Structure formats: C-alpha cells, structure tokens
Amino acid sequence: MTSTxxxxxxxxxxxxxxxxxxxxxxxxxxDIIIAPKSPLxxxxxxxxxxxxxxxxxxxxxxxxxxxYMASRTDIKGEIVGIRAVEKxxxxxxxxxxxxxxxxxxxxxxxxxxxxTTITLGKWMWAAVWLARRLLRETRRVPLEKGxxxxxxxxxxxxxxxxxxxxxxWEIIDA
Numbered sequence: 001m002t003s004t005x006x007x008x009x010x011x012x013x014x015x016x017x018x019x020x021x022x023x024x025x026x027x028x029x030x031d032i033i034i035a036p037k038s039p040l041x042x043x044x045x046x047x048x049x050x051x052x053x054x055x056x057x058x059x060x061x062x063x064x065x066x067x068y069m070a071s072r073t074d075i076k077g078e079i080v081g082i083r084a085v086e087k088x089x090x091x092x093x094x095x096x097x098x099x100x101x102x103x104x105x106x107x108x109x110x111x112x113x114x115x116t117t118i119t120l121g122k123w124m125w126a127a128v129w130l131a132r133r134l135l136r137e138t139r140r141v142p143l144e145k146g147x148x149x150x151x152x153x154x155x156x157x158x159x160x161x162x163x164x165x166x167x168x169w170e171i172i173d174a
Contacts, residue, residue, distance in 0.1 A: 002045070003045040003046055003047040003076055004036055004037070004038065004040065004044060004045065004046050004047070005036075005046070005047050005049055006032050006036055006040070006046050006047070006048055006049065006108060007032065007033065007034040007049050007051050007068070007070055007149060008030035008031060008032050008033065008048055008049065008050060008051065008108060009030065009031050009033055009050070009051055010028060010029070010030050010050055011029040011030060011031055011109070012028070012029045013026045013027065013028045013029065013103075014026060014027055014029075016104045016105065017104075024102060025102055025103070025104040026102055026103055026104065027103065027104055027105045027106070027107065028075065028103050028105075028106045028107070029106075029107045029109070030048060030050075030106060030107070030108050030109065031108075031109050031110075031141045032108050032109065032110040032117075032141070032143075033051065033141065033142065033143060033144050034051070034068075034143065034144050034147055034149065035113075035116060035117050035143050036117065039114075039115055039116060039117060039118050039119040040079060040092060040110070040117065040118050040119070041079070041118070041119045041120070042079055042080075042081075042082055042120075042121070042124065043078060043079060044078070044079050045076070045077065045078050045079075045097075046076070046077070046078075046079060046092075046094060046108075047072070047075075047076045048073045048075040048076070048094070048106060048108070049070040049071065049072055049073065049151070050070070050071050050072075050073050051068040051069070051070055051149070052068065052069050052071070053066065053067070053068060053069075054067035054068060054069050054150065065146040065147050065148055066144060066147045066148070067147070067148045067149075067150065068147060068148070068149050068150070069149075069150050069151075070149050070150065070151040073103075074096075074098050074100060074101035074102075074103060075094065075096050075098070075101060075103050075106045076096065076097055076098050077094045077095045077096045077097040077098070077106075078094065078095055078097065079092050079093065079094055080093050080094070080095045081093035082118070082120065082124060082128070083131075084112070084127075084128045084131035084132055084135060085109065085135070086135050086136065086137055086138055086139065087132055087135045087136060087137040088111055088112055088132070088137060088140075089109055089110070089111060089112060089139075089140075089141060090109070090110060090112045090118060090128060091107050091108065091109050091110075092107070092108040092109075092110065092118075093105060093106075093107055094106040094107075094108060109141055110141065111140075111141055111142075111143060112128065112132070117143070
C-alpha cells in the first residue's frame with residue numbers, strides 16, 4: 001500500500017477509550033506545516049512524520065531556509081473524514097491502520113487551499129464553503145516554503161548490523 005508522506009508538528013494527545021479497557025488508546029493532534037506534493041483527499045493513505053528543527057539550525061536568528069529532521073511516527077492510515085474547524089483551517093481525520101500503535105485516530109490540521117493542500121468532492125466542498133462562512137479565525141497554521149527536510153534512511157548491508165549503523169540522511173524536497 002503506497003502512502004503519501006505528511007510532515008507535521010505534534011500539537012497534543014488525549015485518551016480515546018475508557019479506563020476499563022485492556023489497552024490504552026489515544027488520539028493525536030498534529031499541524032501539517034509543509035504542503036504535501038499532491039493535494040490530500042478523502043480515502044487517501046498517508047504516513048505521518050514528526051518534524052523537529054535541526055540541532056545545527058540557528059533558531060535565534062530568522063535564517064531561511066529552515067531545516068527540519070523528520071522521524072516516522074506509528075501513524076499510517078486512510079483519511080476517513082474532513083471537517084472545517086476554523087475559517088481557513090480544515091482537519092483531516094486519519095484512522096490508524098498500524099495495530100502496534102497506541103494511536104487510534106490522528107487529527108491533522110492543514111490550511112484550506114483547494115487544489116494545493118486539499119481536494120474535496122462537490123458535496124464536501126459545498127459543506128466546507130458554507131461552514132467557513134460561519135467560522136471565525138482563532139489560530140493559524142503557517143505552511144513553510146522552501147524548508148529542507150532530512151529523513152533517516154536505513155540500509156541493511158549485513159544481517160549483523162545494528163539498526164543505527166549503515167543509516168544515512170536523505171534530503172526530501174519540501
């Protein structure tokens with residue numbers, strides 16, 4: 001199953017089930033800060049990556065372009081819902097397909113830019129258009145332009161290698 005990578009900053013998490021449950025599950029909230037290569041849509045499979053500023057990046061100065069390190073999360077699944085949460089933001093609901101993960105659902109917030117960040121069907125577009133007229137703007141999720149994203153790639157040349165050995169950093173066009 002091919003998936004589209006989405007690069008996010010985690011905003012928070014909350015419990016998703018009752019305390020009597022045998023396994024504790026949660027929901028996570030993320031902000032997508034780098035626009036995906038192609039617009040996201042309902043039914044699409046995504047892999048969520050968590051971004052952190054590169055340690056060598058001078059955070060005190062506003063130096064461009066920003067450099068991020070991407071680490072894979074245990075969230076990979078299908079977009080099962082889209083809802084308008086604020087005037088210029090929509091939230092994508094991802095049902096996690098990875099059984100080893102403690103995350104049941106991930107809520108990904110992204111700025112609404114039809115055809116750039118998200119593609120909606122006609123009925124969904126009409127519902128979001130109407131909802132956006134009624135909602136206010138209370139926060140912003142800025143999209144990074146020209147950011148450099150580094151992602152660790154592992155190469156297994158020898159069966160006796162540790163996972164960290166033989167790894168390189170790959171630059172992702174963002």
